[in-house]
Amino acid sequence: MVMTGAQIVIETLLEHGVDTIFGYPGGSVIHIYDELYKRRNELRHYTTCHEQGAVHAADGYARVTGKPGIVFATSGPGATNLVTGIANAYLDSSPVIAITGNVPTNLLGRDSFQEVDISGITMPITKHNYIVKDIRALADTIHEAFSIACSGRPGPVLIDITKDVQTGTTEYEPSNRPAMHAASPKKLVNIGEKEFEEAARLIQEAERPYIYCGGGVVLSNASEELLAFAEHIDAPIGLSLMGLSAVPYSHPRFLGMVGMHGRYGAIKILHESDLVIAVGTRFSDRAIGNTKEFLRNRKILQIDIDPAEVGKNIEVTLGLYGDAKAVLAALTSRTPPLRHEAWSRVVEDMKAHPDNNLEMDPARFTPQAIIDAVCRRMGDHVVATDVGQHQMWTSQYYRFKKPRTFITSGGLGTMGFGMGAAIGACIGSGKQRTVLFTSDGSFHMNMNEMATAVSNNLPLVVVLLNNNALGMVRQWQTLFFNGRYSHTTLDRTTDYVKLAEAFGAQGYRAKTIEEFERCLDRAFHVQSPVLIECSIDCDARVLPMIPPGGSINDIILK
Amino acid sequence: MQRNQCIVSLLVSNHAGVLTRISSLFARRSFNIESLTVGVTQDPSLSRMTIVSWGDEYLRAQIVKQLHKLVDVKKVQLMDQDKIVVRELMMVKIKLEDGGLPEVMQAINAYRANVVDLSPSSIAVEIAGEPTKLNAFLHFLSKYEIVEMCRTGPTALGRGSYCLENES
Numbered sequence: 001m002v003m004t005g006a007q008i009v010i011e012t013l014l015e016h017g018v019d020t021i022f023g024y025p026g027g028s029v030i031h032i033y034d035e036l037y038k039r040r041n042e043l044r045h046y047t048t049c050h051e052q053g054a055v056h057a058a059d060g061y062a063r064v065t066g067k068p069g070i071v072f073a074t075s076g077p078g079a080t081n082l083v084t085g086i087a088n089a090y091l092d093s094s095p096v097i098a099i100t101g102n103v104p105t106n107l108l109g110r111d112s113f114q115e116v117d118i119s120g121i122t123m124p125i126t127k128h129n130y131i132v133k134d135i136r137a138l139a140d141t142i143h144e145a146f147s148i149a150c151s152g153r154p155g156p157v158l159i160d161i162t163k164d165v166q167t168g169t170t171e172y173e174p175s176n177r178p179a180m181h182a183a184s185p186k187k188l189v190n191i192g193e194k195e196f197e198e199a200a201r202l203i204q205e206a207e208r209p210y211i212y213c214g215g216g217v218v219l220s221n222a223s224e225e226l227l228a229f230a231e232h233i234d235a236p237i238g239l240s241l242m243g244l245s246a247v248p249y250s251h252p253r254f255l256g257m258v259g260m261h262g263r264y265g266a267i268k269i270l271h272e273s274d275l276v277i278a279v280g281t282r283f284s285d286r287a288i289g290n291t292k293e294f295l296r297n298r299k300i301l302q303i304d305i306d307p308a309e310v311g312k313n314i315e316v317t318l319g320l321y322g323d324a325k326a327v328l329a330a331l332t333s334r335t336p337p338l339r340h341e342a343w344s345r346v347v348e349d350m351k352a353h354p355d356n357n358l359e360m361d362p363a364r365f366t367p368q369a370i371i372d373a374v375c376r377r378m379g380d381h382v383v384a385t386d387v388g389q390h391q392m393w394t395s396q397y398y399r400f401k402k403p404r405t406f407i408t409s410g411g412l413g414t415m416g417f418g419m420g421a422a423i424g425a426c427i428g429s430g431k432q433r434t435v436l437f438t439s440d441g442s443f444h445m446n447m448n449e450m451a452t453a454v455s456n457n458l459p460l461v462v463v464l465l466n467n468n469a470l471g472m473v474r475q476w477q478t479l480f481f482n483g484r485y486s487h488t489t490l491d492r493t494t495d496y497v498k499l500a501e502a503f504g505a506q507g508y509r510a511k512t513i514e515e516f517e518r519c520l521d522r523a524f525h526v527q528s529p530v531l532i533e534c535s536i537d538c539d540a541r542v543l544p545m546i547p548p549g550g551s552i553n554d555i556i557l558k
Numbered sequence: 559m560q561r562n563q564c565i566v567s568l569l570v571s572n573h574a575g576v577l578t579r580i581s582s583l584f585a586r587r588s589f590n591i592e593s594l595t596v597g598v599t600q601d602p603s604l605s606r607m608t609i610v611s612w613g614d615e616y617l618r619a620q621i622v623k624q625l626h627k628l629v630d631v632k633k634v635q636l637m638d639q640d641k642i643v644v645r646e647l648m649m650v651k652i653k654l655e656d657g658g659l660p661e662v663m664q665a666i667n668a669y670r671a672n673v674v675d676l677s678p679s680s681i682a683v684e685i686a687g688e689p690t691k692l693n694a695f696l697h698f699l700s701k702y703e704i705v706e707m708c709r710t711g712p713t714a715l716g717r718g719s720y721c722l723e724n725e726s
């Protein structure tokens with residue numbers, strides 16, 4: 001069939017089972033949008049307020065569904081507005097496919113109107129990218145992009161399509177292809193008998209094993225296999241920020257988050273273990289702190305689908321390259337059931353250790369009380385965050401029940417991620433009620449997307465912890481800069497209730513936990529966006545805290 | 559040459575932008591590049607690169623693993639330096655003093671270099687061989703005035719059955 005390039009874009013997306021697109025139109029993608037108009041019954045396009053919102057939405061959508069998130073943007077400023085979101089997806093291994101238009105091939109390289117070299121700009125922050133200048137390569141490029149974004153360790157791919165390719169014509173025959181899914185079963189990679197035997201030996205020799213997992217376990221849908229393995233070898237589990245939601249919060253094997261703001265018991269037990277089995281984690285500096293201390297007296301068995309991660313940040317005893325789900329299942333079947341009586345007692349005692357207690361003063365309107373009140377009403381719906389103290393409190397206090405229900409910017413720590421991501425997550429979860437925890441700093445970055453949430457009538461509850469400060473930076477200034485609060489006190493006079501109303505959403509304000517509970521009850525009966533502003537103390541701190549580069553010995557508990 | 563020096567051979571897609579992807583990877587991961595050569599192979603869709611770098615065992619492993627992740631890199635191998643032939647090409651133009659030609663010609667013959675250009679005031683020479691041989695020749699020429707020179711950087715090929723083959 002003879003098709004235009006714009007038609008091929010839409011056809012190939014449909015072939016891959018795409019039904020949702022986030023984006024923002026413009027001159028260089030107008031032909032693609034014209035095709036979108038013709039196929040509007042098959043493809044739902046969400047127009048955001050800014051391309052950053054669109055790419056974060058595609059990212060949030062991908063994290064919730066496991067399917068690639070698609071984002072469209074025009075050339076020049078449209079494309080550059082995607083950059084932060086693409087970097088964010090890259091650092092959190094999220095399968096985002098960005099399709100941008102560019103000026104006609106004959107105008108490339110002449111600093112034409114709205115021309116930027118977006119493939120050059122995004123080269124270091126994509127898994128791969130393309131500029132398509134020949135229509136005959138278009139369909140294959142898009143198919144390849146899906147396979148690259150979703151296979152192995154997922155990641156963002158950008159396809160820049162010149163305008164003449166969109167308007168040109170060629171023969172193309174769409175076919176029925178299996179829909180690409182980031183979580184489609186992956187084969188074991190590169191693990192021989194010898195490695196498996198060695199791994200089984202390490203596990204059997206360990207007296208104090210500890211399982212430490214990151215986002216790879218969520219991406220590979222390996223929760224069940226992880227819990228079975230932990231049971232089988234009798235080991236506790238600690239998770240990185242990105243790993244959260246992989247196991248239910250209340251599971252007896254789960255000790256909490258590991259890292260700079262991790263839970264005392266989870267970190268302490270890790271430091272007492274003699275074998276760390278690390279799954280789908282890159283040992284980020286925020287999670288590990290002092291690497292020497294981390295490695296002292298223990299062996300490390302690292303499992304990752306990306307061989308380059310094995311041994312990159314931490315020297316490991318043994319690395320297994322493969323998909324977490326498959327490798328964990330294989331390890332379970334290749335080791336006898338194990339019991340570690342003494343170690344289990346140490347672990348159980350630690351849970352009751354006073355320093356493991358995260359309770360905040362119950363008499364006050366604390367972040368913990370706010371998060372707890374949301375958690376009690378939420379079931380297993382999706383929770384997203386922005387970046388800062390509120391993000392860490394959510395990761396510490398929220399009791400996640402189901403994988404892929406915690407959407408947060410881990411690797412890049414992108415303030416402003418929340419609004420877009422929550423919108424994408426809400427849409428990805430079939431428009432189930434979604435909560436975004438944010439704060440005054442982050443919210444101001446991309447609050448324009450409230451308009452997107454309102455236009456699409458999304459049941460999104462934005463819980464804004466207003467501490468009138470860039471709280472996380474302020475906390476560092478308190479602890480490490482003698483209270484010199486350089487430019488972190490936000491003297492904003494924004495009236496959030498009126499702001500929400502101006503967007504067409506509902507806005508509430510809470511100054512006590514009782515008020516907040518009432519606001520939440522109301523919010524949970526509304527099927528459209530609600531913002532609840534909670535005034536909290538600007539000196540509330542995220543504790544415990546291990547200073548950057550420090551170890552459990554440096555932990556600040558009070 | 560550097561201690562810990564290593565030679566990495568690659569087969570890469572032969573299209574625009576591949577060189578940028580590779581050099582930008584080296585730059586952003588703080589890998590060293592001493593030299594890089596590239597040329598098309600018998601299969602016109604593939605180019606072969608030889609990168610000379612240096613670093614400890616950790617860096618060498620990371621170089622190979624990170625390169626491997628690039629979609630355009632079809633094959634990457636840290637070459638065993640005992641099993642390869644390494645060659646480099648250099649061209650040097652030196653200023654000719656009156657009556658100096660015979661002495662220069664002697665050296666050129668001794669090093670099996672070739673004259674590629676001769677003018678009343680200068681002589682240009684090409685020499686191919688192991689980088690160490692080129693260094694020695696250059697050292698000898700240092701007593702003359704070098705007008706300009708260029709080196710390609712080493713390129714390497716495995717001996718006998720030791721090959722870099724396209725996996726895909």
Ligand SMILES: Cc1ncc(C[n+]2csc(CCOP(=O)(O)OP(=O)(O)O)c2C)c(N)n1
Nearest residue numbers: 388389390413415439440441442470471472
């Ligand atoms: C885009 C961006 N700019 C700056 C930072 C640095 N930063 C990290 S946390 C933080 C403060 C966040 O403040 P807020 O959103 O109000 O959250 P809080 O810490 O008060 O909960 C800042 C400025 C960042 N992570 N992202």
